[in-house]
Amino acid sequence: MMFEIDFKRLVALLLPTWLRRPLVFGLLRAGAAGVESVYSAFTDMRTGHIVRLTHNGQVCYLRGVLKYHFGAGFKIGSVERDGEWLYAVTEGGEHIPVTVQEPGPGVPVLYSEQVMNMAQNDFIVFVPSRAWSRLAEVEAMVDKYKLISKRAHYIKIGDPVIISNWLK
Numbered sequence: 001m002m003f004e005i006d007f008k009r010l011v012a013l014l015l016p017t018w019l020r021r022p023l024v025f026g027l028l029r030a031g032a033a034g035v036e037s038v039y040s041a042f043t044d045m046r047t048g049h050i051v052r053l054t055h056n057g058q059v060c061y062l063r064g065v066l067k068y069h070f071g072a073g074f075k076i077g078s079v080e081r082d083g084e085w086l087y088a089v090t091e092g093g094e095h096i097p098v099t100v101q102e103p104g105p106g107v108p109v110l111y112s113e114q115v116m117n118m119a120q121n122d123f124i125v126f127v128p129s130r131a132w133s134r135l136a137e138v139e140a141m142v143d144k145y146k147l148i149s150k151r152a153h154y155i156k157i158g159d160p161v162i163i164s165n166w167l168k
Contacts, residue, residue, distance in 0.1 A: 003042075003043060010032075011025065011028045015028065062142065062145050063075070066138065069141060073128035075126040075157070077124040077126060079122050121150055122152070123150060123153070124153050125154050125155070126155050127155070128158070135154060
């Protein structure tokens with residue numbers, strides 16, 4: 001790779017053969033320690049930049065970065081308004097559940113106030129319940145990778161169930 005430098009070997013190779021003594025080599029290694037620390041900071045920063053550039057606002061990459069940092073189970077949904085609107089308000093005006101539309105034409109869909117107030121270009125991040133306690137971190141991660149023109153809304157879902165058929 002282009003940025004892999006072995007400073008111990010480099011100091012040894014650049015030192016003339018008649019100066020290759022343990023004391024001289026030790027002094028030069030001590031002098032190169034500062035350069036090694038700056039080099040280490042550079043490689044760490046470069047790795048972070050590469051990760052940042054390979055993950056963007058696309059749904060597959062946003063879901064991938066959330067899975068990488070917080071585990072599986074995240075889903076990204078878009079705001080779709082279809083069916084008839086049915087308004088339901090509780091006594092306090094809050095905690096209106098989102099229901100799933102039943103099959104068949106003309107069946108009304110019940111939306112929460114959060115979904116009704118979403119813009120057309122907003123999106124929904126379905127967060128597994130095990131990651132809900134770290135919602136602030138999830139929001140920061142999504143804000144880092146999403147497009148500026150879009151706004152994310154977060155809904156808590158249950159943890160995914162993994163079933164494997166190869167176990168007997």
